[in-house]
Amino acid sequence: MHFRTAILGLAGALSVFLPASPAVFGQTPGLAPTDPEAQMVKAEILLEESKPTEALAILENLLKKYPEMSGVRFLAGRAAHLSGDSAKASSLAAEALQGNEETSDLQVLIGVIATRDKKMPEALRAFERAVELDPKSGIALYNLSEALREEGCSEEAIKNLEKAIELEPERKLLRLKLRLAQMETKEGYEEIETKVISRQNDEGLTEDWLMTAAAVHLKKGNYRQATDALRGAQAAMGSNKARAILSEDHFFRQFAENERLKDIRNELGLE
Numbered sequence: 061m062h063f064r065t066a067i068l069g070l071a072g073a074l075s076v077f078l079p080a081s082p083a084v085f086g087q088t089p090g091l092a093p094t095d096p097e098a099q100m101v102k103a104e105i106l107l108e109e110s111k112p113t114e115a116l117a118i119l120e121n122l123l124k125k126y127p128e129m130s131g132v133r134f135l136a137g138r139a140a141h142l143s144g145d146s147a148k149a150s151s152l153a154a155e156a157l158q159g160n161e162e163t164s165d166l167q168v169l170i171g172v173i174a175t176r177d178k179k180m181p182e183a184l185r186a187f188e189r190a191v192e193l194d195p196k197s198g199i200a201l202y203n204l205s206e207a208l209r210e211e212g213c214s215e216e217a218i219k220n221l222e223k224a225i226e227l228e229p230e231r232k233l234l235r236l237k238l239r240l241a242q243m244e245t246k247e248g249y250e251e252i253e254t255k256v257i258s259r260q261n262d263e264g265l266t267e268d269w270l271m272t273a274a275a276v277h278l279k280k281g282n283y284r285q286a287t288d289a290l291r292g293a294q295a296a297m298g299s300n301k302a303r304a305i306l307s308e309d310h311f312f313r314q315f316a317e318n319e320r321l322k323d324i325r326n327e328l329g330l331e
Contacts, residue, residue, distance in 0.1 A: 096126050103135060112142035133159065134166050141173055149173050164194035168203055175207065183207050191220075198224045202234065205241065209310040214244040236268040240311040243275060252276065265289075267296035275311055283320045287327065294328055303330045 099118055106115035119136035122129060137152035153170045156162075171186030184207050190200035201224040208217035221238040228234060242248030256273045259265055265273055270293035277286035294302045306312050306325065315321045325331045 096122055096129060100129075100132065100135065103139065107135075107139060107142065110142075112139045115139040116143055130161060134161060134163070134169065137166075137169055137173075141169065141176075146173055146177055150177075162193070164190040164197045164200050167193060168197075168200055171203055171207065175210075180207065180210060184211065196227055198227045198231070198234070201227075202237070205237065206310070209241055209244065214241050214248075217241045218248075232266065232268040236271055236305075237309075239268075239272045240275060240309060243279070243311060249276075249279065253280075265292065267293050270296060271302070271305060278312075278315055278318075278321060283324065286321075287324045290324060290328055290330070294330065299330060306330060 099122055103115040103118045103122075106112070106118070116136060116139035119132055119139055122132050123136065126132070133152045133156035137149045137156060140146075140149035140152055149169075150173050153166060153173060156166055157170070167186045167190035171183040171190065174180070174183035174186060184204075187200060187204035187207050190197065191204055194200060201220045205217040205220040205224070208214075208220065218238065218241050221234060221241060225231070225234050225238060239252050243252050252272060253276050256265075256269065256276050259269055260273065270289050274286050274289035274293060277283070277289060290302065290306075322331070
């Protein structure tokens with residue numbers, strides 16, 4: 061399965077995945093703008109444009125008119141999640157599950173909602189079920205690995221990230237997450253530190269390796285080098301993505317109260 065262009069992050073900090081729309085709204089042959097399928101496509105596009113509240117309004121209207129329409133509750137649950145309404149998102153996801161609409165993506169959504177609500181056992185069960193339903197879902201494997209890291213199960217997380225990378229080897233974020241998970245073990249940290257130094261000397265660092273270098277330098281207390289690495293990562297991947305990783309990733313959160321890191325984030329505008 062293609063990993064798509066974005067990832068359903070644990071707490072929604074990282075971009076939420078959307079399946080490719082079946083057709084672009086307004087270009088769907090034979091469908092009027094008021095057709096329910098066209099309305100679904102419009103809602104998907106609104107979600108892609110980061111307009112979840114508008115998308116949710118369309119989807120809730122569809123549910124009133126066509127309560128048995130397949131897929132609407134799942135999409136509405138995702139829109140509610142993106143709008144910050146966990147209660148509504150959870151209710152819609154539960155309705156979809158009860159309506160025999162279970163898919164790997166639905167279980168991922170259930171797990172993400174549970175994570176936001178700090179219900180980690182429930183989140184783990186949902187992500188494990190998502191992988192069971194689709195063992196080749198990079199999204200499910202990614203979210204399961206992140207949940208395992210939250211629970212201190214770095215070794216299991218590493219195995220799932222390695223599987224996800226086998227499916228989508230070009231995804232830099234997956235490789236970054238793998239290295240951060242490896243750095244949560246003593247042997248892994250030493251190996252990654254050696255690789256950072258080697259790559260820096262031989263071929264320079266890409267955005268994922270710059271963020272990895274920042275993690276290594278923070279761990280060692282080399283704050284000037286950490287600042288330089290974060291500045292490079294910010295320039296390469298954008299402030300929003302860099303900010304999300306610093307705020308949400310399990311490895312970086314151990315430094316959340318570190319005053320020097322707070323100063324660095326303020327200096328770079330990453331607070």
